[in-house]
Amino acid sequence: MRRGRARVPAAVLLIAPSLVVMTALFAWPLVVGVGQAFSGPDGPTLAYARRMLDDPYFWPAVRNTALLVVVLIPIQFAFALTMALLLRERPRFAGAHFYVWVVPLAISDLAAGLVWLSVFADRGYLNSVLEHVGAGGYAWLSYENTTTMFLAVVVAELWRSTSLVLVIVVAGLQGVPKDYDEAASVFGATYWQRLRHVVLPQLRPSLQVALILRTILALETFAVAQALTGRSLPLLVGETYQWYNVLQNPNVATAIALVVLAVSMLAAVGYLRLLRDRTVTR
Amino acid sequence: MSRRRRWHRAAVQAACVAITLFMGVPIYLIALAALSSRESLNRFPLPLLPTDPSTETMSTFLSSTGVTGGFLNSLTVGLGTVALALLVGVPGGYAVARYAFRGRDTYQLFLLLTRALPIVVLSVPLARVFLDTGLYDTTYAVMLLHTALALPTTVLITAAIFVGVPHEQEEAAMIFGASPPQAFLRVVAPQALPGIAAAAMFAFMLSWNEVLGATVLTLNQRTLPAQVLTTLADSPLAYRFAGGLALVLPALVFIAVMRRYLLNMWGTTLR
Numbered sequence: 001m002r003r004g005r006a007r008v009p010a011a012v013l014l015i016a017p018s019l020v021v022m023t024a025l026f027a028w029p030l031v032v033g034v035g036q037a038f039s040g041p042d043g044p045t046l047a048y049a050r051r052m053l054d055d056p057y058f059w060p061a062v063r064n065t066a067l068l069v070v071v072l073i074p075i076q077f078a079f080a081l082t083m084a085l086l087l088r089e090r091p092r093f094a095g096a097h098f099y100v101w102v103v104p105l106a107i108s109d110l111a112a113g114l115v116w117l118s119v120f121a122d123r124g125y126l127n128s129v130l131e132h133v134g135a136g137g138y139a140w141l142s143y144e145n146t147t148t149m150f151l152a153v154v155v156a157e158l159w160r161s162t163s164l165v166l167v168i169v170v171a172g173l174q175g176v177p178k179d180y181d182e183a184a185s186v187f188g189a190t191y192w193q194r195l196r197h198v199v200l201p202q203l204r205p206s207l208q209v210a211l212i213l214r215t216i217l218a219l220e221t222f223a224v225a226q227a228l229t230g231r232s233l234p235l236l237v238g239e240t241y242q243w244y245n246v247l248q249n250p251n252v253a254t255a256i257a258l259v260v261l262a263v264s265m266l267a268a269v270g271y272l273r274l275l276r277d278r279t280v281t282r
Numbered sequence: 283m284s285r286r287r288r289w290h291r292a293a294v295q296a297a298c299v300a301i302t303l304f305m306g307v308p309i310y311l312i313a314l315a316a317l318s319s320r321e322s323l324n325r326f327p328l329p330l331l332p333t334d335p336s337t338e339t340m341s342t343f344l345s346s347t348g349v350t351g352g353f354l355n356s357l358t359v360g361l362g363t364v365a366l367a368l369l370v371g372v373p374g375g376y377a378v379a380r381y382a383f384r385g386r387d388t389y390q391l392f393l394l395l396t397r398a399l400p401i402v403v404l405s406v407p408l409a410r411v412f413l414d415t416g417l418y419d420t421t422y423a424v425m426l427l428h429t430a431l432a433l434p435t436t437v438l439i440t441a442a443i444f445v446g447v448p449h450e451q452e453e454a455a456m457i458f459g460a461s462p463p464q465a466f467l468r469v470v471a472p473q474a475l476p477g478i479a480a481a482a483m484f485a486f487m488l489s490w491n492e493v494l495g496a497t498v499l500t501l502n503q504r505t506l507p508a509q510v511l512t513t514l515a516d517s518p519l520a521y522r523f524a525g526g527l528a529l530v531l532p533a534l535v536f537i538a539v540m541r542r543y544l545l546n547m548w549g550t551t552l553r
Contacts, residue, residue, distance in 0.1 A: 010462075014377035015389055017370045018433055025430035026396050026404065033407035083301060089294045097298050099537065100306045102544060106533035108491030110507050114526030115312040121519060125311050128327035159308060171545045212398075220400050223493045223511060227522070230515060237494065240402050244498055245512070250406055257403045268398055 037255040048251040057242070058256075061234040064150070068235070069218045072154055076214065077207070079158065080165035084173055085195070105163045112160035113227025117141075120152045120228065143232045153233060156224045161217065165210045172206030173199070208275050215271070216264045236260050309530060316340055316527035323520050343524030352509035355421055356490055359505055362425040363489040364482045367432040372478065374433075375440025376466070380449065393434040401431065405495040412499060423499045428492060432485035439484065443477030444470065480543040487536050491529075 037048055052058055083101055087094055104112065119125050120140040127137035140148045176199060184194045200207075222237040231242060236256060244253035315323065319336035322329065343349060378386060408427060412418040417426070447470050455465040471478075496508040504512065510525040537544070 011377045011381035011383035011386075014373040014381075018374040018437060019389075021370050021430065021433060022392070022396060025408070025426060026399060029404045029407035029411060030399075032410055033403060036407055036410060082297075086294055086298055086301070089291075091294050091298045093298075097302050099541065100302045102541075103309070103534060103537050104305065105544070106487050106491070106536040106540075107530055108493060108507055108533075110493045110511055111491075111526055111529035111533070114510075114522050115308045115530065117519075118312050118315045118523050118526065119308060123326045123328065123519075125315075125328055125330070128330065131327035132330070159305065167544055174545070216398055216400070220402065222402075223507075226511065227514060237400070237402050240406065241494065241497070244406055244409075250410065254403075254406045257400065257406055260400045261403045264398060264400055 033254045033258065036251050037258055040251075048255045052252050052255045052259075055239075055252075057231070057234045057239055061236050061239045062259075064233055065219060065221070065236045067150070068153065068157070068221060069215060072157055072218055073211070073214060075154070076158055076162050076165055077211070080162050080169050080210075083162075083166050084169040087170060088173060101166060102163045104160045105167065107160060108223065109160060109221070110223035110227055112156050113224040116152060116156035116159065116224075117227055141229055141232075146233070149229050149233050152228055153221070153225050156228060157218070157221060160224065161214065164217075165214060168206050168210040168213075169203065172203045176202045204275070208271065212268050212271050215267045219260055219264055219267070309534075312523060312526045312530060315523040316343075320520055323523075339520045339524050340527070343521055343528065346521065348504060348509045348513070349506070352504050352506040355424075355503055356505040356507070358421045359424045359428060359496070360486045360489040362421065363428040363432055364485045366425065366429040367436045367485045368478065368482060370429070371433050371436030371481075372440050374437040375442075376444050376470075378437065378441040379444035390438075393437055396430075397434050401427075401492070401495050402498075404430070405498040408495075409498050418499065419501045419503050421503055424496045424503075424505060425489075427495045427499060428485075428489040431492065431495075432488050435488075436481050436485055439481040440474070440478060443474045443481075446477075447473045477543070480540060483536065483540060487533075490532060 038044055038046070040047055087098060091097065107115075117124070121127075122137065122139055122141070126140065130137055138148070139145055140152055142149070180198050180202070181194055184198050189197070220237050221235055222241065225233050225235050226238055226241070231238065237260060240253045240256045240260070243249050243256065314330075314332055315328075316339055317332065317335050317337065318329075319334055319338045320342070322334045322336075323339065374389075377383070378390065405427060408423070409418060412420075412423045417423045451469050452465045455469045456462065460468065491507065492505075493507040493511055496505040497511055500508060507529060510522075510529070514522065
């Protein structure tokens with residue numbers, strides 16, 4: 001510890017507990033995890049990784065997780081932007097609308113899955129409505145209807161997690177001075193031109209954060225799918241849960257978890273590079 | 283107002299109502315399902331209005347094995363997480379807000395990075411660590427995991443709050459003879475209290491909602507979501523709906539209380 005500057009020790013003392021806790025609970029498990037995944041009773045081994053790759057559920061889980069991210073994220077951002085721009089028009093009862101739109105922020109993924117289970121179940125509310133109007137039901141979550149099963153998960157995730165993007169975007173919009181927008185409209189810019197050239201560029205930092213955060217979280221989607229479909233729609237984190245809780249194999253479970261970690265890191269770095277490169281060329 | 287303008291207003295209004303319906307109706311439906319009698323849940327098509335409200339489904343859920351225990355465990359873990367996260371996180375937040383120390387940016391970056399770590403990567407190895415240390419299957423294990431998850435946000439939120447408390451007042455208190463801890467307790471803490479309460483609620487909510495880690499780290503000492511998740515496959519629909527409502531209700535209260543802080547916390551601080 002440096003004694004030269006009077007203030008350094010106080011600050012170091014204040015942050016020390018959090019650094020200790022974080023190292024103990026983040027860094028240590030990571031090291032243990034790598035050990036678990038790559039070393040067996042007789043030293044280093046790739047046996048667990050191979051077992052993971054040979055599992056018939058692994059590649060479908062990779063595919064479903066990737067597909068979920070690719071389908072969900074664009075729809076979600078379009079939806080959140082629409083909501084934020086609607087609020088900007090100052091509709092009546094804006095406060096009440098906003099409350100309902102952000103309630104899912106505090107709803108867990110498991111609860112969201114159960115909420116939408118009441119809608120999509122065979123004898124659930126969607127089929128009841130269809131029955132009322134005389135249109136016959138459909139087995140939305142059946143093993144045989146992979147597409148509707150996947151769409152049900154997308155809808156439930158869209159419902160649950162868009163509010164996170166919404167609050168980030170709304171907070172970002174508050175930082176965009178109205179003057180720019182008004183100036184552009186004085187010079188005859190249409191709504192879409194203003195959106196494209198004035199509002200969106202200023203929202204870029206907010207959108208970037210939201211994008212990284214949501215992509216990482218979407219890669220971890222688990223309980224929604226579990227509640228709606230069980231293992232019929234395997235996802236990567238769901239497979240970790242299977243290997244750990246049901247098959248009692250923590251080694252393979254960690255191997256899959258490390259795949260999720262690697263992909264998350266790649267996604268975060270990828271976005272950062274992508275968005276930085278664009279600012280450079282500008 | 284021109285006709286076009288009026289059209290525009292009506293369209294905005296209609297879009298808002300449509301979105302509110304999409305976000306709100308599912309909550310109405312889960313409440314409707316959980317507050318119907320078992321018999322009316324077996325009917326098809328299901329009634330769309332509360333024609334036959336009953337607490338039967340809810341009370342069956344609440345009295346099934348593990349639910350009361352899970353509820354109590356969730357509460358213990360949640361309160362413990364709040365206490366630990368504040369105890370460790372508030373000093374960190376204060377340091378970030380008040381001191382220009384070397385490595386402050388690195389510290390903040392470190393906090394942000396940890397948020398990118400998937401929970402699943404932490405929980406499975408942590409189970410191993412806790413098994414070795416005898417903490418496995420205790421509420422303390424889950425508490426520690428949740429503290430780690432809540433800590434980065436606690437530091438960042440409290441830092442934002444302390445920045446808002448004028449440093450001059452603290453200095454004034456010290457000129458009048460207060461020691462730094464006294465100045466903090468008498469001058470800064472009262473002003474920062476509402477914000478700290480918000481950070482506490484955030485930590486509680488995070489802990490209340492976390493499913494995967496709690497499931498991996500326990501066998502018998504399940505929290506409520508972990509209990510619901512592990513019994514999901516072999517429980518009737520009525521149980522699942524009741525569980526859904528039990529998990530959703532605190533969220534409604536939470537958001538109602540926290541509305542003022544939402545934009546600051548999720549919107550600005552967390553980026």
